[in-house]
Amino acid sequence: xxxxxxxxxxxxxxxxxxxxxxxxxxxGAPNSVQAIxxxxxxxxxxxxxxxxxxxxxxxxxxxxxxxEGVIVTPSLAKLxxxxxxxxxxxxxxxxxxxxxxxxxxxxx
Amino acid sequence: xxxxxxxxxxxxxxxxxGIEGFDQxxxxxxxxxxxxxxxxxxxxxxxxxxxxxxxxxxxxQRSRGIFVAFEExxxxxxxxxxxxDWGLAKLAAKQIFFMDAHLSPTLVKAGDFDLAGMLAMLAxxxxxxxxQWIVFDGLDVLLTLLQDPVAEMxxxxxxxxxxxxxxxxxxxxxxLEERTSEAVHYGFLQFMVDCVVRFHxxxxxxxxxxxxxxxxxxxxxxxxxxFPMSFGPAGIEVGATEPAEMAHEASSERVTAGFKRLDxxxxxxxxxxxxxxxxxxxxxxxTTLAGKFAEAACRRGERTLFVSFDEAAxxxxxxxxxxxxxxxxxxxSGLLRMYSARTEGISAEEHLIKLxxxxxxxxxxxxxxxxxxxxxxxxxxxxxxTVANRLIYMAKDAGITLLVTxxxxxxxxxxxxxxxxxxxxxxxxIHLSYLVRSGERNRALTIIKSRGTAHSNQVxxxxxxxxGPTLTDVYSAGGExxxxxxxxxxxxxxxxxxxxxxxxxxxxxxxxxxxxATTSAQIKAxxxxxxxxxxxxxxxxxxxxxxxxxxxARETELRKRRSADPADLSARKSGNGAAK
Numbered sequence: 237x238x239x240x241x242x243x244x245x246x247x248x249x250x251x252x253x254x255x256x257x258x259x260x261x262x263x264g265a266p267n268s269v270q271a272i273x274x275x276x277x278x279x280x281x282x283x284x285x286x287x288x289x290x291x292x293x294x295x296x297x298x299x300x301x302x303x304e305g306v307i308v309t310p311s312l313a314k315l316x317x318x319x320x321x322x323x324x325x326x327x328x329x330x331x332x333x334x335x336x337x338x339x340x341x342x343x344x
Numbered sequence: 345x346x347x348x349x350x351x352x353x354x355x356x357x358x359x360x361x362g363i364e365g366f367d368q369x370x371x372x373x374x375x376x377x378x379x380x381x382x383x384x385x386x387x388x389x390x391x392x393x394x395x396x397x398x399x400x401x402x403x404x405q406r407s408r409g410i411f412v413a414f415e416e417x418x419x420x421x422x423x424x425x426x427x428x429d430w431g432l433a434k435l436a437a438k439q440i441f442f443m444d445a446h447l448s449p450t451l452v453k454a455g456d457f458d459l460a461g462m463l464a465m466l467a468x469x470x471x472x473x474x475x476q477w478i479v480f481d482g483l484d485v486l487l488t489l490l491q492d493p494v495a496e497m498x499x500x501x502x503x504x505x506x507x508x509x510x511x512x513x514x515x516x517x518x519x520l521e522e523r524t525s526e527a528v529h530y531g532f533l534q535f536m537v538d539c540v541v542r543f544h545x546x547x548x549x550x551x552x553x554x555x556x557x558x559x560x561x562x563x564x565x566x567x568x569x570x571f572p573m574s575f576g577p578a579g580i581e582v583g584a585t586e587p588a589e590m591a592h593e594a595s596s597e598r599v600t601a602g603f604k605r606l607d608x609x610x611x612x613x614x615x616x617x618x619x620x621x622x623x624x625x626x627x628x629x630x631t632t633l634a635g636k637f638a639e640a641a642c643r644r645g646e647r648t649l650f651v652s653f654d655e656a657a658x659x660x661x662x663x664x665x666x667x668x669x670x671x672x673x674x675x676x677s678g679l680l681r682m683y684s685a686r687t688e689g690i691s692a693e694e695h696l697i698k699l700x701x702x703x704x705x706x707x708x709x710x711x712x713x714x715x716x717x718x719x720x721x722x723x724x725x726x727x728x729x730t731v732a733n734r735l736i737y738m739a740k741d742a743g744i745t746l747l748v749t750x751x752x753x754x755x756x757x758x759x760x761x762x763x764x765x766x767x768x769x770x771x772x773x774i775h776l777s778y779l780v781r782s783g784e785r786n787r788a789l790t791i792i793k794s795r796g797t798a799h800s801n802q803v804x805x806x807x808x809x810x811x812g813p814t815l816t817d818v819y820s821a822g823g824e825x826x827x828x829x830x831x832x833x834x835x836x837x838x839x840x841x842x843x844x845x846x847x848x849x850x851x852x853x854x855x856x857x858x859x860x861a862t863t864s865a866q867i868k869a870x871x872x873x874x875x876x877x878x879x880x881x882x883x884x885x886x887x888x889x890x891x892x893x894x895x896x897a898r899e900t901e902l903r904k905r906r907s908a909d910p911a912d913l914s915a916r917k918s919g920n921g922a923a924k
Contacts, residue, residue, distance in 0.1 A: 260461060261461070262458075262460040262461045262464060265458065265460045267455075267456055267457055267458050267460075268460075270455070271455070274455070294460075294461035294464050294465060295461075295464050298464050298465040298467070298468035298469075299465075299468055299469075299472075301461065301464075301465055302443070302465040302468075302469065305444070306461060306462075306465065307445045307447060307462060308447075308457045308458065308459060308461060308462055308486070309457060309458060309459075309460055309461025309462070310457060310461075311457070311461075321450075321452065322448070322450075322451055322452070323451070323452040323453070323454050324447075324451060324452070324453050324454070324457045325453050325454040325455030325456055325457045326454075326455035326456050326457065327454050327455050328454065328455035328456070329454040329455050330454075332452055332453075332454040333452075333454045335452075336452040336454070
């Protein structure tokens with residue numbers, strides 16, 4: 237019973253909080269390196285338990301990146317939960333990133 | 345690969361754009377493996393130009409290209425391109441790759457970004473399809489998003505280096521508002537690229553006239569002027585000027601100007617490949633002469649193009665039938681092409697481009713433009729003037745025998761010079777006018793000039809009949825030219841005088857005959873008189889002898905009767921004879 241009551245609770249909480257992110261970068265390009273660092277910091281602070289981050293190096297997967305609609309790098313895509321969002325830049329403007337990812341309320 | 349031919353003349357290899365006129369003024373096209381920048385205001389034709397380069401390269405050289413669209417969606421661009429006869433949708437599937445680089449308005453920008461990823465993707469695409477051309481359309485849209493001049497410059501450098509590495513011939517387009525001073529990065533962009541082409545669009549008397557100008561071409565000569573441009577079915581066409589040097593083959597072959605008497609006035613017709621101008625006020629039969637010229641050309645079996653303005657071709661053909669000019673059969677056989685152009689709101693440039701494409705389609709040997717002055721209806725006269733000149737040289741280049749008519753506002757042919765100034769470059773100039781006398785209008789034809797021809801300087805009357813136009817001699821009496829009824833009167837008068845002269849002559853001859861007869865009669869009479877006198881003289885001599893004989897006979901008788909000596913008688917008789 238207890239397991240039954242706890243499980244959906246835990247699952248439900250996880251489903252709503254797990255944020256699926258994909259970051260497109262270019263190898264060791266300064267903006268890309270910066271973006272990875274900035275995003276990791278944001279995740280550490282605001283998405284402690286529920287996030288999955290995939291980093292795609294466009295140099296290694298150019299066709300995939302093109303198929304997925306990448307235009308400039310670095311660029312971040314929030315795939316879930318909806319609404320999805322796309323952010324370009326090295327993510328140095330933290331407030332903008334949080335706003336775009338829908339994490340502002342938690343931050344405040 | 346194509347430009348290797350011109351390697352000796354230009355150190356810079358070029359790729360032809362295939363855009364009518366542009367390859368001429370750029371002396372061969374855009375620099376190969378270099379970057380060209382197209383700048384201009386919105387709707388000036390940058391995107392069309394860039395896309396047309398890709399289309400032409402794909403269709404003519406089978407080379408492939410990448411089109412990176414920053415401003416519009418590829419779907420939209422392909423739909424817009426469907427207005428041209430490019431078959432773009434088909435090309436877009438295989439030979440031209442469109443990359444949608446249109447940044448969504450919901451996109452959030454958080455910090456600096458760059459194009460390293462995009463260029464990596466494009467490099468992969470380029471290798472995949474073997475692209476030779478690349479277009480960055482609306483790069484300014486992306487650069488503006490950087491909001492940092494230093495970053496913009498950095499990205500421009502990045503693109504340049506990437507292009508150099510990848511051996512691509514690139515076209516970059518960027519918007520430029522003509523009224524604002526150029527932003528720093530455009531100046532820098534212009535510095536970076538090897539060729540800069542500017543697009544203008546300005547208002548000229550109700551007509552928006554687009555134009556194009558090369559403002560920079562590193563390592564190459566180019567025509568620096570601003571050239572008119574227009575959008576035809578094949579895309580952009582640039583009205584490049586004809587080569588400065590005149591190199592037309594002068595033909596000595598004559599073709600008929602329409603009918604015999606006109607030809608004889610021109611010393612045998614007009615020269616093949618020559619241009620003839622017919623001026624005149626409305627209603628002086630310019631179209632009739634033009635129609636006759638076209639009909640004669642078709643009869644020789646030559647492809648002919650008849651261009652008219654604001655009047656349906658069928659209507660012109662029907663009207664010409666009334667003066668014995670039959671064009672319908674030639675229209676049906678396809679030998680003759682009649683095209684009627686609208687003039688309202690169409691600039692001279694657009695007319696020229698339309699005519700050029702008509703010439704290309706129909707390949708005529710003879711061409712009529714009736715009236716050429718119609719091209720000046722919309723837009724500035726200055727533009728129409730250069731167009732008229734270019735049109736004539738264009739026909740000359742193509743070896744087309746051209747006949748153009750021009751409406752003159754006044755009777756004096758010299759007023760034509762205020763209009764399009766075609767008369768100076770036309771080879772033959774025929775002027776038609778009305779002479780009004782005694783309540784009659786009659787058409788007069790004068791040849792004002794005809795190069796390389798001993799032409800008649802006399803005025804002739806142009807007479808129209810069901811059998812077609814012809815010329816008749818005119819009378820000049822007391823320094824005036826007589827026509828129509830006056831001419832007829834003069835003719836009648838002349839013929840009466842001739843009759844009178846003939847009668848007078850006959851009379852005189854008879855008089856002379858009479859005199860001759862009289863004289864010879866007199867001679868006869870005198871001769872008869874002479875004979876009579878001779879006879880009389882002879883008679884007189886005879887009587888004397890008779891008298892002598894009778895005397896001697898009487899003496900003998902007397903002697904006989906007196907019994908005289910006969911010897912004595914004979915002595916007297918001989919003495920009588922000696923005395924005689």
